[in-house]
Amino acid sequence: MLVDVPDSARCFHEEIFGPVAAIARFSDERDVLARCNGTEYGLVAYVYTRDLGRGLAFSERLEFGMVGLNRGLVSDPAAVFGGMKQSGIGREGAHEGLLEFLETQYIAVEW
Numbered sequence: 001m002l003v004d005v006p007d008s009a010r011c012f013h014e015e016i017f018g019p020v021a022a023i024a025r026f027s028d029e030r031d032v033l034a035r036c037n038g039t040e041y042g043l044v045a046y047v048y049t050r051d052l053g054r055g056l057a058f059s060e061r062l063e064f065g066m067v068g069l070n071r072g073l074v075s076d077p078a079a080v081f082g083g084m085k086q087s088g089i090g091r092e093g094a095h096e097g098l099l100e101f102l103e104t105q106y107i108a109v110e111w
Contacts, residue, residue: 007035015041015087029058037063042084044074065091 005011005022012022012035026032036045045064049055052070059067065083068074075081082091091097 013039015043033058033061037061040085041087043087044068044083046072 001021001023002009002011003023005024007024009022011020012024024035026035042064044066045059045062046068047055047059047062048070049058055069059069063084065087066074066079066081078094080091080094080096082088082096090100092100
């Protein structure tokens, strides 16, 4: 756990695949949302709050493929896996993951 991490720290600008939690202060919700979405990566984000409604509304505005809200584990065999931006294209797992292997065809017929 890293506390009072400055915005310029590498851990805020690179994908870290390890047990690292960088803690930074923010002035308001708009500030933290801009900082979160300001990265070129978007695999997973974590939100912790006492207000579940506020957490859900905030999570929907995050540009990440997966969001853990009040939990540290987002992986689930029934859930879709994948990121946004430079963190991957496409999805694995769940119904959405199967769509990667299908060719969709639309046929319009006049009866």
